[in-house]
Amino acid sequence: MLDYAEPVTKLIDELKRLPGIGHKSAQRLAFHLLRADRAETARLIEAITEVKERIILCSTCNNITDVDPCRYCTSPGRDQGIILVVEEPFNIVAFEKTREYKGLYHVLHGALSPIRGIGPDDLKIKNLLERLRAGEVREIILATNPNTEGEATANYLSKLMRPLGPRITRIAMGIPVGSDLEYADEVTMHKALANRHEM
Amino acid sequence: MQLTRIEAYGFRNLEGFVETSAGLNIFYGDNAQGKTNWLEAIYVLGSSKSFRTNQVRDCLNFNTHEARIRGEVLRGTLRKQLQLFLNDTTKQLFINGKREAVTRYLGNLDVFVFSLEEMDVIRGDPTSRRRFLDRGVATLMPSFIGTLAKYNHLLKQKNRLLAEASQSKAPETFYPQVEVWNDQLVEAGTVIHKARVRYIERLNQTLDENDHGRAIFGAERINLRYKSHLEGKGDLDQYRQLFRERLEVRLAAEVASGHALLGPHRDDLEILADGREVARFGSAGQQRSALILLDLAQVSIYNFTYEESPVLLIDDIDAELDRGRIEALLVVLEGNAQTFISTSRRSIANRYRDRAAVYWVEQGQAVNEPSSVSRLASQDPENSADELARAVRERVDQEESEDLGMQAE
Numbered sequence A: 001m002l003d004y005a006e007p008v009t010k011l012i013d014e015l016k017r018l019p020g021i022g023h024k025s026a027q028r029l030a031f032h033l034l035r036a037d038r039a040e041t042a043r044l045i046e047a048i049t050e051v052k053e054r055i056i057l058c059s060t061c062n063n064i065t066d067v068d069p070c071r072y073c074t075s076p077g078r079d080q081g082i083i084l085v086v087e088e089p090f091n092i093v094a095f096e097k098t099r100e101y102k103g104l105y106h107v108l109h110g111a112l113s114p115i116r117g118i119g120p121d122d123l124k125i126k127n128l129l130e131r132l133r134a135g136e137v138r139e140i141i142l143a144t145n146p147n148t149e150g151e152a153t154a155n156y157l158s159k160l161m162r163p164l165g166p167r168i169t170r171i172a173m174g175i176p177v178g179s180d181l182e183y184a185d186e187v188t189m190h191k192a193l194a195n196r197h198e199m
Numbered sequence B: 001m002q003l004t005r006i007e008a009y010g011f012r013n014l015e016g017f018v019e020t021s022a023g024l025n026i027f028y029g030d031n032a033q034g035k036t037n038w039l040e041a042i043y044v045l046g047s048s049k050s051f052r053t054n055q056v057r058d059c060l061n062f063n064t065h066e067a068r069i070r071g072e073v074l075r076g077t078l079r080k081q082l083q084l085f086l087n088d089t090t091k092q093l094f095i096n097g098k099r100e101a102v103t104r105y106l107g108n109l110d111v112f113v114f115s116l117e118e119m120d121v122i123r124g125d126p127t128s129r130r131r132f133l134d135r136g137v138a139t140l141m142p143s144f145i146g147t148l149a150k151y152n153h154l155l156k157q158k159n160r161l162l163a164e165a166s167q168s169k170a171p172e173t174f175y176p177q178v179e180v181w182n183d184q185l186v187e188a189g190t191v192i193h194k195a196r197v198r199y200i201e202r203l204n205q206t207l208d209e210n211d212h213g214r215a216i217f218g219a220e221r222i223n224l225r226y227k228s229h230l231e232g233k234g235d236l237d238q239y240r241q242l243f244r245e246r247l248e249v250r251l252a253a254e255v256a257s258g259h260a261l262l263g264p265h266r267d268d269l270e271i272l273a274d275g276r277e278v279a280r281f282g283s284a285g286q287q288r289s290a291l292i293l294l295d296l297a298q299v300s301i302y303n304f305t306y307e308e309s310p311v312l313l314i315d316d317i318d319a320e321l322d323r324g325r326i327e328a329l330l331v332v333l334e335g336n337a338q339t340f341i342s343t344s345r346r347s348i349a350n351r352y353r354d355r356a357a358v359y360w361v362e363q364g365q366a367v368n369e370p371s372s373v374s375r376l377a378s379q380d381p382e383n384s385a386d387e388l389a390r391a392v393r394e395r396v397d398q399e400e401s402e403d404l405g406m407q408a409e
């Protein structure tokens, strides 16, 4: 026999599919929804439906958007000559928060990782090359994550794009704020030292 | 660095506490009573890992499923309480009762262990020798653990890619991808190569300087040689460049074979006595002595670097070491470092009773035994001086006959 009536079990099972949700959390969420009034659950259902119906990927930069091309790609105030390449759409938010960057973006939707079965064909590289061939791009900033996969992806892209002519740069990497210098690995330390700046 | 007290519950068969001495501490008892477990508990308290098993969880008592080890460490005038709690799912570390992250916890009690398991360094495959080397490097350079982890991760990625490429109908389309993993492997691999070579230079220097080495080992001179897989392929002093070149040359071969053929994960270490490999030409006694000399060299590099002694554990001291070598070893350690040894031989406990704290271990409990003479006296206060002298004489005779038995083995 099931622990709960079938609809409840089904809800728990679906919630458990979400990242970071274990059985206990799923159970707690399910009972919360069960007790919530109809208006609240309706709002949630609508939000989920809307996100699935209206959110698409920008055909230019692959960012998530409700208009195509997205607002970054069509903004007249942004420098069309610079593209900053990131792994995930939420990485854009981090750069936007700085209010320093005024160029365009390109989202790869992942990074190379043979262990996870992700190769170049699984990343959104093709339309990046198309953007380069269009000829207006002066600089590509590779802002993939500072881990081994992000680094491999940046190296791969840089070799691929070099013949196409733009300046290619990699964001500076070093020691994350708040971490112990003593335990940073030496390769990271070398990089942090090599990328030091005048004060 | 000195451990003044160790307490253990639910760790293997241990139960209770021991107030330890600043010098030599001897745990002796019959087999399977727990003498090595006490040494292991000290090691686990310091490093949060075991030297006998890869999974520290294996040390949990079958009945309690929960272990607690507590100890007090004295450095100069500074006292710290360390505590490790272990159950089937978690490992928690505490300093002075406050929970701490492992990176902050490690380094409060540095423990070096000389054990028979270590004989793999001489007799086992290159993995054991690389591990010995890497552990030594890491004591001087904590960041080395991170570099190794990164290298191994890169290697795993590359191997997976190579496996896929070797099955492909167009393997050459994978070359650009393999190259980007190689780029990073060259960086991490160069750090590893250089750190190991530098460490071996220091070990050799220390081995040359140590006079006591000869006393323990005999006349021969022990030294080490790092055997890079790139030996004979070019200038090893320009390792980064050489490694990169070789990876380029061997790219097709690596793709065809489906796994990484090059890198410091294929290196080895030669342990030589007067230029001959100890693993091939040394007796069991010479092999253990050579290993102990290496251990001692690691300890003296540690002492030099930190101006402080780690705590030393010598498990099963009599295994493959004769009386003379044990004596020479303990003379070296005496007054230098706090040392814990385990033995099943009563004669060893008795011989050092006046110079050491001796604990008799039975069913996981360690009981401090007073030194031989005072114990004889206290057992029978009516003993006359003559009787006491006779009792001591008998004990010495008994010891000598035990030792004769030992030498005959």
Ligand SMILES: [Zn+2]
Binding pocket: A058, A059, A060, A061, A062, A063, A069, A070, A071, A072, A073
């Ligand atoms: Zn866009």
